[in-house]
Amino acid sequence: MASATNTPSYILRYFDAIGLGESIKLLLTAANIEWTDEHPEWPQEKPNQPFGRLPVLIEKSTDGSPDFVICESGNIERYLARTYGLLPADLRKAALQEQLRDQMMDVVIAFSGYSRSISEEDKKAKKEAFEEIFEKFIALLTKILQDNGSTGRLFGDSLSYADISIYTFFKNLV
Amino acid sequence: MASTNNRPSYILRYFDMIGNGESTRLMLTAANVEWTEERPEWPQEKANQPFGRLPVLIEKSTDGSPDFVICESGNIERYLGRTLGFIPADLRKAALQEQVRDQTFDVITSFAGFVRSTSEEDKKARLDAFWEILDKYIAVYSKHIQDNGNTGYLFGNSLSFADITTYVLFKNVLIGFAKFKEDIADYAKPKLTPEIIKLISTVEAEPSISKIVFKSGDLSAAVKA
Numbered sequence: 001m002a003s004a005t006n007t008p009s010y011i012l013r014y015f016d017a018i019g020l021g022e023s024i025k026l027l028l029t030a031a032n033i034e035w036t037d038e039h040p041e042w043p044q045e046k047p048n049q050p051f052g053r054l055p056v057l058i059e060k061s062t063d064g065s066p067d068f069v070i071c072e073s074g075n076i077e078r079y080l081a082r083t084y085g086l087l088p089a090d091l092r093k094a095a096l097q098e099q100l101r102d103q104m105m106d107v108v109i110a111f112s113g114y115s116r117s118i119s120e121e122d123k124k125a126k127k128e129a130f131e132e133i134f135e136k137f138i139a140l141l142t143k144i145l146q147d148n149g150s151t152g153r154l155f156g157d158s159l160s161y162a163d164i165s166i167y168t169f170f171k172n173l174v
Numbered sequence: 175m176a177s178t179n180n181r182p183s184y185i186l187r188y189f190d191m192i193g194n195g196e197s198t199r200l201m202l203t204a205a206n207v208e209w210t211e212e213r214p215e216w217p218q219e220k221a222n223q224p225f226g227r228l229p230v231l232i233e234k235s236t237d238g239s240p241d242f243v244i245c246e247s248g249n250i251e252r253y254l255g256r257t258l259g260f261i262p263a264d265l266r267k268a269a270l271q272e273q274v275r276d277q278t279f280d281v282i283t284s285f286a287g288f289v290r291s292t293s294e295e296d297k298k299a300r301l302d303a304f305w306e307i308l309d310k311y312i313a314v315y316s317k318h319i320q321d322n323g324n325t326g327y328l329f330g331n332s333l334s335f336a337d338i339t340t341y342v343l344f345k346n347v348l349i350g351f352a353k354f355k356e357d358i359a360d361y362a363k364p365k366l367t368p369e370i371i372k373l374i375s376t377v378e379a380e381p382s383i384s385k386i387v388f389k390s391g392d393l394s395a396a397v398k399a
């Protein structure tokens with residue numbers, strides 16, 4: 001699918017779910033570039049992915065060069081955010097935003113650990129661990145928002161990578 | 175601790191383990207910047223960290239500006255990787271290396287899930303999941319090393335961010351994780367391919383990290399034993 005303007009176009013391969021694909025969709029849309037999604041048959045298509053997992057991003061160029069394929073949701077998000085200006089070029093400012101996304105993933109991992117638990121004792125322990133980190137995360141986000149003037153933005157005064165990541169987190173939650 | 179040549183100096187706050195701190199130690203050493211390590215009393219110092227967790231990196235400037243403090247191991251590693259030149263400036267090349275790190279983190283997190291489980295059935299399920307993802311990692315990156323000319327490097331022909339993270343993963347699996355599962359090396363060693371073993375010895379032979387690489391153990395020796 002060639003782009004008309006020489007900018008690349010994208011295919012996002014993911015499940016038909018919010019999960020770890022939503023931030024990518026929002027970034028692609030905010031960047032105003034051509035993209036589509038694929039929902040591979042699962043688990044049949046597992047061996048056909050670079051690391052047996054989704055999401056996968058395929059960047060299709062217009063000059064005939066091979067597709068650029070990457071995986072790992074955070075990696076895909078950061079690549080798009082840097083390429084299309086939603087992450088600052090300044091390394092320190094970028095690190096402060098990327099940190100929030102990583103902290104969010106710690107909360108997601110804690111939840112996932114809880115939801116995968118089989119025994120009652122593990123369920124209980126992992127639920128407590130999830131609740132503890134979740135509360136810590138909410139307190140942290142609230143402080144950052146307040147320190148940024150309570151404008152509804154985490155950093156600066158326009159939509160950032162961090163805003164998109166955290167919005168998606170709450171969308172998954174509810 | 176001000177740097178004498180106007181470069182920032184660093185403090186790494188972490189536990190006395192390989193875990194999610196070793197890649198940072200190796201990069202700071204390879205870059206030849208001033209750095210020290212703090213080992214906070216735990217869990218007493220938990221409340222004093224930005225997110226109640228370690229590692230934390232403190233970058234101290236020489237011009238009097240406030241310390242720059244970040245956390246989250248991947249974030250720290252990428253910040254240092256970019257600042258100190260282990261991650262390429264080209265975004266595509268960088269993404270291919272960062273992907274490796276994210277996958278090593280998936281493997282380590284998978285093992286952490288096993289460590290945190292209490293019931294026998296949960297332990298078994300989590301351990302099975304860990305072996306499955308480790309097998310995948312070994313298969314994908316052995317091929318990568320072969321495709322890169324079998325020099326023991328994942329990309330190009332010098333020590334990269336991806337090489338460091340891969341080395342640290344296997345150091346965790348074969349040495350660090352023994353604390354949580356005594357016999358783990360017995361299961362893990364037979365899985366290592368010649369390509370992975372070559373990467374391990376290539377990284378350990380790197381002069382810029384020779385000062386500290388063996389402090390946490392001799393991995394080349396461990397894989398031969």
